[in-house]
Amino acid sequence: MYSVILNAVLYYFYTLPSEQSVVPKLKLADGNEIPQLGFGTFKLEPNTLAEKRIRDAINIGYRHIDTALKYDNEPGIGVALSDILKNGIVKREELWITTKVWNTYHSRPKVMESVRKSLNNLQIDYIDLLLVHWPTAWKENTTVWHPKHPNGSYIDSGVDLLETWRGMEDAFKSGLVKSIGVSNFNHLQLQRVLDAAEIKPTVNQFEVNPYFTQNKLIEFCHNNSVAVTAYAPLGHGNQDLLFNDEVIKQIAITHDKTNAQVILRWHLQRNVIPIPKSAHKYRMMENFDIFDFKLNDYEMANITALNKNMRIFFLNGNENHRDFPFNIEY
Numbered sequence: 001m002y003s004v005i006l007n008a009v010l011y012y013f014y015t016l017p018s019e020q021s022v023v024p025k026l027k028l029a030d031g032n033e034i035p036q037l038g039f040g041t042f043k044l045e046p047n048t049l050a051e052k053r054i055r056d057a058i059n060i061g062y063r064h065i066d067t068a069l070k071y072d073n074e075p076g077i078g079v080a081l082s083d084i085l086k087n088g089i090v091k092r093e094e095l096w097i098t099t100k101v102w103n104t105y106h107s108r109p110k111v112m113e114s115v116r117k118s119l120n121n122l123q124i125d126y127i128d129l130l131l132v133h134w135p136t137a138w139k140e141n142t143t144v145w146h147p148k149h150p151n152g153s154y155i156d157s158g159v160d161l162l163e164t165w166r167g168m169e170d171a172f173k174s175g176l177v178k179s180i181g182v183s184n185f186n187h188l189q190l191q192r193v194l195d196a197a198e199i200k201p202t203v204n205q206f207e208v209n210p211y212f213t214q215n216k217l218i219e220f221c222h223n224n225s226v227a228v229t230a231y232a233p234l235g236h237g238n239q240d241l242l243f244n245d246e247v248i249k250q251i252a253i254t255h256d257k258t259n260a261q262v263i264l265r266w267h268l269q270r271n272v273i274p275i276p277k278s279a280h281k282y283r284m285m286e287n288f289d290i291f292d293f294k295l296n297d298y299e300m301a302n303i304t305a306l307n308k309n310m311r312i313f314f315l316n317g318n319e320n321h322r323d324f325p326f327n328i329e330y
Helices: 002-014 047-060 074-086 108-122 161-174 187-196 215-223 236-243 246-255 259-269 281-288 297-304
Strands: 025-027 033-035 064-066 096-101 127-132 177-183 203-207 227-231
Touching: 047 074, 047 281, 074 108, 096 108, 096 161, 108 127, 108 161, 127 161, 127 203, 161 177, 161 187, 177 187, 177 227, 187 215, 203 215, 215 227, 236 246, 236 259, 246 259, 246 297, 259 281, 259 297
Parallel strands: 064 096, 096 127, 127 177, 177 203, 203 227
Antiparallel strands: 025 033
């Protein structure tokens, strides 16, 4: 316990981004370049906390911020971004802001409505990356995020995912969005969009960590020039279990790094974009300090071999939807 507290104190007060802490960028299929490490904001609420942590993230060195309309924290993020940009702490072009279209905004005109809501919330003129949050379309024109039948299943709006993609292309053509992509799409859904798209998706964001390595889906994405963003990169609900894994612990000792840093480094070396979230500044600083070491091939293979196909996020109640993505292997 003492060592954990001491580590937190040292990170909080003394650790600053080093010259080696320059986040590399990956070039997307559309030519835009995305920072390969982002700051995730899922469940980072209320808005006052989101505002504070975005300020911390920018000061630490993060330039890639990942949020979503559904997260209910875009307004807080927007307050921070407005102040940061107004005071010249960073320039807008230095930032990469990702947000997402929720399931109740899947019809073609609703996609643009979602875009305008996010732009207003975030107080910015354009979105760097817009994602379809899930392939499942739910009842629209509702005041609730999760419209359900009495039996607990979600109310299907009947909107086809290709109509949603046309709305995404509209957003891109409007100039309000620089890149477009998807999230939580399996390979068949992604292939369907790739086959029909005028403007192809550049990113697929989905759950990835050493206990859920997603080898096949990552390979499919990369083979089709689709970048991969990893949410829950540190295991989320399984984080304590993952951090106590002997393989991770021994590699961390070898490199004089924390378990989290080893896992995030594993993501980077797989050509994946992790977006770790933390409500604690010292953890944010720790997660950013991953650019001064490398894992060797043996270490990479040993971490990948930890796979247990242990998915955390299912969006319960969505299982019977015609576009539920997790009914196939990948």
